[in-house]
Amino acid sequence: MTSNTDLNDALMARARLVIPGGVNSPVRAFRAVGGTPRFVQRAHGAYFWDANDQRYIDYIGSWGPMILGHGHPAVLEAVRKAAEQGFSFGAPTEREIELAEEILSLVPSMEMVRLVSSGTEAGMSAIRLARGATGRDKIIKFEGCYHGHADALLVKAGSGLATFGNPTSAGVPPEVVQHTLVLEYNNVAQLEEAFAEHGPAIAGLIMEPIAGNMNFVRASVEFTRRCRELCTQHGALLIYDEVMTGCRVALGSAQSVYAQAIPGFEPDITVMGKVIGGGMPLAAFGGKRSVMEQLAPLGPVYQAGTLSGNPVATACGLATLREIKRPGFFESLSAKTQRLVDGLKTVAAEEGVPFVADCQGGMFGFFLLPTLPQNYTEVMKSNGEHFNQLFHALLDRGVYIAPALYEAGFVSGAHSDADIDATLDAAREAFRELPK
Numbered sequence: 425m426t427s428n429t430d431l432n433d434a435l436m437a438r439a440r441l442v443i444p445g446g447v448n449s450p451v452r453a454f455r456a457v458g459g460t461p462r463f464v465q466r467a468h469g470a471y472f473w474d475a476n477d478q479r480y481i482d483y484i485g486s487w488g489p490m491i492l493g494h495g496h497p498a499v500l501e502a503v504r505k506a507a508e509q510g511f512s513f514g515a516p517t518e519r520e521i522e523l524a525e526e527i528l529s530l531v532p533s534m535e536m537v538r539l540v541s542s543g544t545e546a547g548m549s550a551i552r553l554a555r556g557a558t559g560r561d562k563i564i565k566f567e568g569c570y571h572g573h574a575d576a577l578l579v580k581a582g583s584g585l586a587t588f589g590n591p592t593s594a595g596v597p598p599e600v601v602q603h604t605l606v607l608e609y610n611n612v613a614q615l616e617e618a619f620a621e622h623g624p625a626i627a628g629l630i631m632e633p634i635a636g637n638m639n640f641v642r643a644s645v646e647f648t649r650r651c652r653e654l655c656t657q658h659g660a661l662l663i664y665d666e667v668m669t670g671c672r673v674a675l676g677s678a679q680s681v682y683a684q685a686i687p688g689f690e691p692d693i694t695v696m697g698k699v700i701g702g703g704m705p706l707a708a709f710g711g712k713r714s715v716m717e718q719l720a721p722l723g724p725v726y727q728a729g730t731l732s733g734n735p736v737a738t739a740c741g742l743a744t745l746r747e748i749k750r751p752g753f754f755e756s757l758s759a760k761t762q763r764l765v766d767g768l769k770t771v772a773a774e775e776g777v778p779f780v781a782d783c784q785g786g787m788f789g790f791f792l793l794p795t796l797p798q799n800y801t802e803v804m805k806s807n808g809e810h811f812n813q814l815f816h817a818l819l820d821r822g823v824y825i826a827p828a829l830y831e832a833g834f835v836s837g838a839h840s841d842a843d844i845d846a847t848l849d850a851a852r853e854a855f856r857e858l859p860k
């Protein structure tokens with residue numbers, strides 16, 4: 425298979441004239457890996473087709489939401505029916521209650537939930553809620569974790585030292601992030617120091633329990649336990665950002681995986697997105713009733729949205745959740761993902777490429793490293809040049825993975841054994857081409 429990007433090139437040239445960088449979200453631009461982004465024409469099941477009608481096995485799935493694959497019949501039908509009944513009302517609907525009930529039944533640490541339209545909005549609102557509920561200002565986040573592009577969360581640590589962050593983006597005044605403390609992921613000693621120094625001022629700690637924005641890095645059980653204990657001890661709220669992992673790594677989300685290792689474990693607030701909207705703009709944040717009742721119109725913490733709980737998006741999310749709850753769905757999804765990851769490891773070993781990989785449920789990650797990284801600094805030791813080569817070698821063979829080495833991958837219910845076999849064949853050739 426040869427790559428033929430002419431129609432994609434033409435669309436990119438046209439897009440660049442009217443959309444900054446030609447894209448509506450930066451990583452789509454292929455800046456890290458070079459080359460021309462594929463403009464998607466249509467998608468079905470585990471595949472999408474680009475402007476040249478070239479087919480790709482899709483391991484991004486809209487960066488997570490498409491857990492059933494594209495165009496699942498039950499979801500399509502629900503969306504079609506909802507659209508015929510009306511696009512948006514700005515008034516409550518029964519479907520919002522149904523989706524809220526469904527989410528709470530899957531993630532029982534949430535006693536109440538509010539629906540919003542994006543993960544960014546959900547994360548930003550969760551932080552405001554934590555600050556409003558505790559009457560404190562400071563927030564802990566971890567380097568390499570992404571929580572959307574709200575000003576106060578666009579910070580990373582400049583070094584491995586605990587420091588109040590500098591904004592990662594232009595346009596964010598330093599005053600806005602002065603209360604955001606950025607720590608190293610999986611570093612228990614640093615966490616303890618931060619609480620010892622700032623404990624009474626800390627409103628909340630926000631973390632990705634499995635960090636999918638530095639590829640795929642698990643929080644260790646000990647780190648997870650200490651995050652919970654220190655928040656409880658100091659009266660801070662533990663916020664799990666499960667926008668990516670929610671209903672993706674397990675039906676009960678990442679917190680259900682950690683609860684198996686730490687009995688009784690649960691966060692105070694959970695931020696959800698992606699899968700719960702099934703590919704429509706829908707996200708949510710929820711938690712303990714006493715905390716959630718601080719939100720307007722009950723409490724003093726303001727939060728609102730014209731399109732929040734949108735009737736078409738809620739229909740899409742609800743149909744998606746009902747499908748993934750079917751007996752055997754997650755077992756089958758997990759087995760497929762494991763088969764892909766094991767196969768990649770075997771092929772890489774046979775081709776003499778340093779390679780490690782990990783997965784949980786329908787989410788996976790891999791690194792061109794000898795051992796699995798534990799934090800952002802270690803992730804960034806992965807060979808970027810080799811990754812870019814690998815990315816293009818796979819793309820040329822019709823396999824579409826994330827165009828950056830710090831992004832996770834996603835398998836859907838629509839991926840077949842044959843798709844995984846084809847991926848492994850492509851990977852073998854791609855690994856073989858890498859410089860040794």
Ligand code: PLP
Nearest residue numbers: 542543544570571572665667668
């Ligand atoms: N939180 C996490 C963990 C994410 O992965 C993302 C997006 O990838 C967000 C928040 C932001 O969500 P959105 O892109 O819907 O604003």
